[in-house]
Amino acid sequence: MNTFDLSDNPVRELNQHLHGAVTGKVVVSNAGGKHSVAVGATGAHEVEINGNVGYYCAGMNCDANIQVNGHAGPGLAENMMSGRVHVSGNASQYCAATAHGGLVVIDGDASSRCGISMKGVDIVVKGSVGHMSAFMAQKGHLVVCGDAGEALGDSIYEAQLYVGGKVESLGADCEEKEMRAEHKETLQSLLDAAGINDMTVDDFKRYGSARKLYHFNIDNASSY
Amino acid sequence: MVDKSWLKESATFSRPVIREIQRAAETGIYDIRGFGAKRQIPHFDDLVFLGASMSRYPLEGYRETCGTNVTLGDRFAKKPIHLDIPITIAGMSFGALSAQAKEALGRGASQMGTSTTTGDGGMTPEERGQSKYLVYQYLPSRYGMNPEDLRKADAIEVVVGQGAKPGGGGMLLGQKISPRVAGMRDLPEGIDQRSACRHPDWTGPDDLEIKIAELREITDWEKPIFIKVGAARTFYDVTLAVKAGADVVVVDGMQGGTAATQDVFIEHVGIPTLPAVRAAVNALKELDMHRKVQLIVSGGIRSGADVAKALAMGADAVSIGTAALIALGDNNDTHEAEYNKLGTSAGYYDDYQDGRDPAGICTQDPELSARLDPVAAGRRLANYLSVLTLETQTLARACGKSHVHNLEPEDLAALTIEAAAMAGVPLAGTEWIPGKF
Numbered sequence: 266m267n268t269f270d271l272s273d274n275p276v277r278e279l280n281q282h283l284h285g286a287v288t289g290k291v292v293v294s295n296a297g298g299k300h301s302v303a304v305g306a307t308g309a310h311e312v313e314i315n316g317n318v319g320y321y322c323a324g325m326n327c328d329a330n331i332q333v334n335g336h337a338g339p340g341l342a343e344n345m346m347s348g349r350v351h352v353s354g355n356a357s358q359y360c361a362a363t364a365h366g367g368l369v370v371i372d373g374d375a376s377s378r379c380g381i382s383m384k385g386v387d388i389v390v391k392g393s394v395g396h397m398s399a400f401m402a403q404k405g406h407l408v409v410c411g412d413a414g415e416a417l418g419d420s421i422y423e424a425q426l427y428v429g430g431k432v433e434s435l436g437a438d439c440e441e442k443e444m445r446a447e448h449k450e451t452l453q454s455l456l457d458a459a460g461i462n463d464m465t466v467d468d469f470k471r472y473g474s475a476r477k478l479y480h481f482n483i484d485n486a487s488s489y
Numbered sequence: 490m491v492d493k494s495w496l497k498e499s500a501t502f503s504r505p506v507i508r509e510i511q512r513a514a515e516t517g518i519y520d521i522r523g524f525g526a527k528r529q530i531p532h533f534d535d536l537v538f539l540g541a542s543m544s545r546y547p548l549e550g551y552r553e554t555c556g557t558n559v560t561l562g563d564r565f566a567k568k569p570i571h572l573d574i575p576i577t578i579a580g581m582s583f584g585a586l587s588a589q590a591k592e593a594l595g596r597g598a599s600q601m602g603t604s605t606t607t608g609d610g611g612m613t614p615e616e617r618g619q620s621k622y623l624v625y626q627y628l629p630s631r632y633g634m635n636p637e638d639l640r641k642a643d644a645i646e647v648v649v650g651q652g653a654k655p656g657g658g659g660m661l662l663g664q665k666i667s668p669r670v671a672g673m674r675d676l677p678e679g680i681d682q683r684s685a686c687r688h689p690d691w692t693g694p695d696d697l698e699i700k701i702a703e704l705r706e707i708t709d710w711e712k713p714i715f716i717k718v719g720a721a722r723t724f725y726d727v728t729l730a731v732k733a734g735a736d737v738v739v740v741d742g743m744q745g746g747t748a749a750t751q752d753v754f755i756e757h758v759g760i761p762t763l764p765a766v767r768a769a770v771n772a773l774k775e776l777d778m779h780r781k782v783q784l785i786v787s788g789g790i791r792s793g794a795d796v797a798k799a800l801a802m803g804a805d806a807v808s809i810g811t812a813a814l815i816a817l818g819d820n821n822d823t824h825e826a827e828y829n830k831l832g833t834s835a836g837y838y839d840d841y842q843d844g845r846d847p848a849g850i851c852t853q854d855p856e857l858s859a860r861l862d863p864v865a866a867g868r869r870l871a872n873y874l875s876v877l878t879l880e881t882q883t884l885a886r887a888c889g890k891s892h893v894h895n896l897e898p899e900d901l902a903a904l905t906i907e908a909a910a911m912a913g914v915p916l917a918g919t920e921w922i923p924g925k926f
């Protein structure tokens with residue numbers, strides 16, 4: 266096991282270790298809101314971070330399993346490719362922005378722009394998400410057990426959104442969709458992966474793209 | 490038949506203006522096109538070199554050496570890049586350009602020991618394979634962005650803006666979205682792809698500083714990090730880019746090319762390259778960072794004269810887009826018949842967005858793009874870069890400089906009051922720099 270106390274070890278040493286070939290358990294203490302904690306990991310490291318993290322924790326993660334026991338600042342798991350990131354507290358804005366793959370689970374709330382431009386990642390938020398979440402979301406799934414703020418899924422492409430609570434408003438080109446068997450199956454597997462057993466797929470509604478903005482049309486100009 | 494030579498054309502409502510009003514009325518859509526600004530703006534043509542004479546002596550052409558090499562990114566990066574010539578190839582996306590065109594750019598640049606740059610849409614193996622030095626663009630859309638390619642790059646360019654459209658995002662129209670382009674961008678085939686105008690996970694220079702630190706952490710502090718801005722509030726933008734931790738700042742003037750932007754944006758937003766160079770150099774000097782953070786200038790660079798003037802004003806290197814495409818074969822007379830079918834003519838073609846480029850450059854159509862032979866086109870680009878370099882050296886030697894970076898504002902005079910004011914060099918024959926007290 267490798268340990269990094271960020272109150273006296275710089276973040277640099279931690280990240281350098283996570284870019285190396287030796288994988289295994291890594292425990293990080295006193296995260297202290299530092300930025301770029303555990304970024305660019307390559308390989309199946311098991312990382313436990315104790316304390317709150319600043320910007321871009323787990324950014325561009327490949328394969329590592331990263332557990333944050335605390336809150337996460339902006340851009341958690343941005344552009345993640347694969348692996349798993351779990352935050353026990355809340356996550357700030359742009360959570361999992363542009364992420365291509367893997368699973369991000371937030372036990373608390375996520376802020377605005379959760380899943381912005383997501384490109385294949387799965388995100389499960391046990392609490393609520395803020396405004397403009399899943400903006401221009403391309404691919405992947407966003408599950409929100411609580412409520413979603415204004416303009417959910419604005420300019421969305423092919424990502425699929427599932428919300429258990431209220432949606433304050435839908436963004437341009439986002440609409441409620443029928444929940445078919447295959448969607449229930451996908452949702453169930455995401456709930457299982459996130460360890461959620463106090464809600465069922467029937468508690469959720471599905472949202473996705475109306476695909477009206479896919480080709481420029483002057484009659485939709487006010488939506489662009 | 491009416492004798493048109495008697496007809497008086499309105500300067501305000503010229504024929505292109507009338508035509509545009511008619512087009513707008515018919516379609517209800519603004520004009521989206523490629524290329525750069527087409528109107529006349531103050532440019533390097535308005536400057537001349539003074540050359541050597543009584544008070545300074547020139548260097549002998551061919552015999553006395555005149556260096557052209559440049560190092561980019563030695564402020565923070567462990568592995569700065571060392572280029573043989575101060576002329577780089579600007580970022581142009583695979584998607585906008587065919588894979589053959591990207592490969593040709595890599596080949597031409599590598600033959601001359603300089604760098605090429607990816608673009609919106611990610612890195613292709615063709616261009617990585619053929620490029621000795623490849624700069625990887627980090628754009629708002631993050632299409633095709635992944636840490637593996639980031640680590641394969643020789644430098645990273647964070648794109649904040651582009652000269653053709655400072656403050657604008659991008660649009661790749663559906664007809665150019667082939668299965669390969671769609672796959673790289675994680676989007677369905679054949680739909681219009683909007684590229685965001687703001688980065689998804691940072692806003693403002695303080696965030697950018699943190700973002701750059703993250704990119705450095707991910708790449709173990711090896712790669713030089715460039716910040717590219719469209720020329721607008723250049724003095725402040727460059728100051729903030731330095732503060733945010735850039736190794737290199739790229740300033741792209743308003744006449745810079747684009748693959749697809751609204752005509753109104755291309756022609757009316759941003760400032761020309763000429764005043765932008767001066768504002769950028771002023772910012773670097775004020776911070777005592779001139780030559781420590783390198784400045785790359787682009788937008789309308791066509792000749793060794795443009796290169797030499799940009800360097801004399803204080804740039805470390807220049808970057809070319811449109812001229813490189815022309816060297817590959819864009820707007821060539823050999824395609825005249827096909828340009829005519831598209832309602833245009835060689836020398837005027839600017840519909841890079843539309844996917845039917847007869848030269849096989851700005852297209853994803855397999856038949857059209859197969860017309861461009863990457864080896865021959867790469868050779869033409871290398872020839873052109875070689876001419877730019879020779880011309881730059883010719884001018885530098887004439888001013889008595891043993892390295893092109895020794896050119897200085899002192900070597901220049903302006904032909905117009907505007908250029909004198911914008912470039913901060915005296916109006917020819919006077920000591921007058923308008924606006925300088």
Ligand SMILES: Cc1cc2nc3c(=O)[nH]c(=O)nc-3n(C[C@H](O)[C@H](O)[C@H](O)COP(=O)(O)O)c2cc1C
Nearest residue numbers: 579580581582608609745746747748788789810811
């Ligand atoms: C076809 C084409 C595609 C371009 N794509 C990009 C791009 O993806 N990213 C970017 O930052 N700039 C892009 N640009 C702008 C160039 O990087 C560069 O700033 C500009 O071409 C310089 O001006 P010049 O064309 O007058 O040399 C593109 C330009 C052209 C002509």
